[in-house]
Amino acid sequence: MSFKSFMEKFKEIEAEDFKVLLAIESGMKNYEYVPFEKIVEYSKLPIDKVEYRVNRISRLRLVRSITSPYRGYCLNYIGYDFLALRFFVNSGFLEAVGGPLGVGKEADVYEALTPEGDVAALKFHRLGRISFRQTAKVRSYGKPKTFWLFRSKIAAEKEYEALKKLYSYGVSVPKPISQNRHAVLMGKIEGIRLIEFKHLKDPENVFLKILENVKLAYRKAGVIHADLSEYNVLLDEEERNIQIIDWPQYVTINHPNAQQILERDLKNISKFFKRKFNLEISFKDVLDFVVLGKPVKKVQIFLQ
Numbered sequence: 001m002s003f004k005s006f007m008e009k010f011k012e013i014e015a016e017d018f019k020v021l022l023a024i025e026s027g028m029k030n031y032e033y034v035p036f037e038k039i040v041e042y043s044k045l046p047i048d049k050v051e052y053r054v055n056r057i058s059r060l061r062l063v064r065s066i067t068s069p070y071r072g073y074c075l076n077y078i079g080y081d082f083l084a085l086r087f088f089v090n091s092g093f094l095e096a097v098g099g100p101l102g103v104g105k106e107a108d109v110y111e112a113l114t115p116e117g118d119v120a121a122l123k124f125h126r127l128g129r130i131s132f133r134q135t136a137k138v139r140s141y142g143k144p145k146t147f148w149l150f151r152s153k154i155a156a157e158k159e160y161e162a163l164k165k166l167y168s169y170g171v172s173v174p175k176p177i178s179q180n181r182h183a184v185l186m187g188k189i190e191g192i193r194l195i196e197f198k199h200l201k202d203p204e205n206v207f208l209k210i211l212e213n214v215k216l217a218y219r220k221a222g223v224i225h226a227d228l229s230e231y232n233v234l235l236d237e238e239e240r241n242i243q244i245i246d247w248p249q250y251v252t253i254n255h256p257n258a259q260q261i262l263e264r265d266l267k268n269i270s271k272f273f274k275r276k277f278n279l280e281i282s283f284k285d286v287l288d289f290v291v292l293g294k295p296v297k298k299v300q301i302f303l304q
Contacts (some may be wrong), residue, residue, distance in 0.1 A: 003099055003110070009060055010082055017062075019043050020053040021083055024063060024073050028147060033065070033072030077182075080149050081124055084183035088122075093178045093185055097122060101189060106155075107246075112185065114177070121174060121189045125152040125159070125182045125248065152182035155248040160184050162223060162247035169220040172213050172243050191234030191243050194272070201239055203277035208296065209242045210269060215290045217244075218262065222253045228265035230272045266290065 013021075023042035027034030034042075040050045054073060057063050062079035066072050075083075088094035098111035106127055112120040128148035160179035163186060167173055175187030200206055210233055217223045225232075225247060232246040251261055266286050273279040281296060288294040 006078070006081075007097060009062075009078070010085060012060065013057075013062075013082055013086075016045065016049060016053055017057055018083070018086060019045060020050060020057060021062065021075065021079055024075055024079075025083060028074055028149070031072065031074075032147070033070075033074045036071045036073070039073065074147075075149060077124070077126055077149070080152075080181060081183070084124070084181040087180040088178060088183070088185055091178065094120075094122070109189065119188045120177060121186050123156075123159075123184045123186065125155040125184075127152045127155060149182065156182045156184050158250070159246075159248040162250040165221045165223055166217055166247070169216060171217045171221060171223075172241065173247070174243065174245065189234065189243065189245060191236045191241065194230040194233040194235055197235065197276075200277055203273060203279045204281075206235060206239055206242065207269075207273050207279060207281065210244070211266075211286065211289055211296070213242065213244055214265070215293065218253065218290055219293065223247075224251050224253065224255070224258060224262045225249070225265050226251050226261050229268050230276070233269070262290065263287065 020039060020043050023039045024034050026042050027038045031038070036050070036054070039054065040047050043050055043053075045053070054063070054065075057079065058065060058073075062076065062082065063073045064076050065074075085094070085097070092115055094112060095115045095117075096113040098113065101109040101111050101121060103109075106125060108124045108126060110122045110124075112122040114120050128151075156179055160176055163173055163176035163184070167175055174189055177185040177187065179185070194206075214225070214228070217225065225244065226249040227246065228244070232244060234243040234245060235241070251258060255261065267283065270281065270283060270286055273281075285294070285296045289296050
């Protein structure tokens with residue numbers, strides 16, 4: 001669906017449509033597909049109105065349905081999106097949503113505007129675009145049978161929790177504004193992904209800026225990214241500022257594998273700088289800088 005169609009559809013949703021969507025959401029805690037009778041019960045609407053509304057939201061493709069062994073409905077991602085959007089708008093966090101900033105395997109990000117006129121970013125987590133097996137191996141988003149929508153909600157909650165910790169300690173991350181369901185509303189996402197830079201004027205300086213923020217996250221906030229790479233480090237064109245994004249996989253320094261996870265993050269970003277920009281820094285120095293705060297001494301830049 002195009003972004004224009006998405007927003008036009010959102011504007012069509014009426015108050016009683018939302019009541020039925022909320023009733024289905026509530027029922028999904030106990031049913032994969034919520035029986036029609038339960039939707040009537042949860043929504044507290046007359047049966048004829050529920051009939052009209054479920055047919056309407058089905059036409060708008062906000063729900064999926066089954067007819068056997070019983071008649072039932074469940075939210076899809078668009079229906080879930082609209083419930084989160086409604087929360088942000090009604091709570092005074094969100095004024096408008098702009099075009100897409102990025103579409104990834106596990107999230108869609110849109111430009112947004114707050115009522116104060118500040119540019120923001122609205123991120124919808126969408127787990128399930130990769131296989132369940134792959135996700136379950138490396139993440140603890142709940143019980144295996146948890147529905148993808150609710151697993152995405154847990155991912156959003158976790159990322160928002162990380163951003164609050166990190167932002168309060170001055171780590172260069174988007175400012176956390178609010179979170180609801182599978183969506184996180186955050187401050188402006190600034191910069192270009194590191195992977196998109198073909199050349200850097202000063203790769204050593206950029207690398208040290210990243211390490212400085214990893215160190216701050218580790219030593220002050222007690223947080224390790226756990227998926228750090230050239231895909232979630234942003235850099236402005238002047239190479240003055242970086243921003244680290246995508247924190248739903250973070251672990252704390254109390255995690256039993258914290259040291260291993262930190263080293264994997266640092267190796268990932270170090271290997272990228274060596275491969276792409278011919279920059280090689282002693283990994284021991286890198287690790288000691290982040291964990292112990294010792295200065296980085298050994299820097300070698302190999303020119304092509």
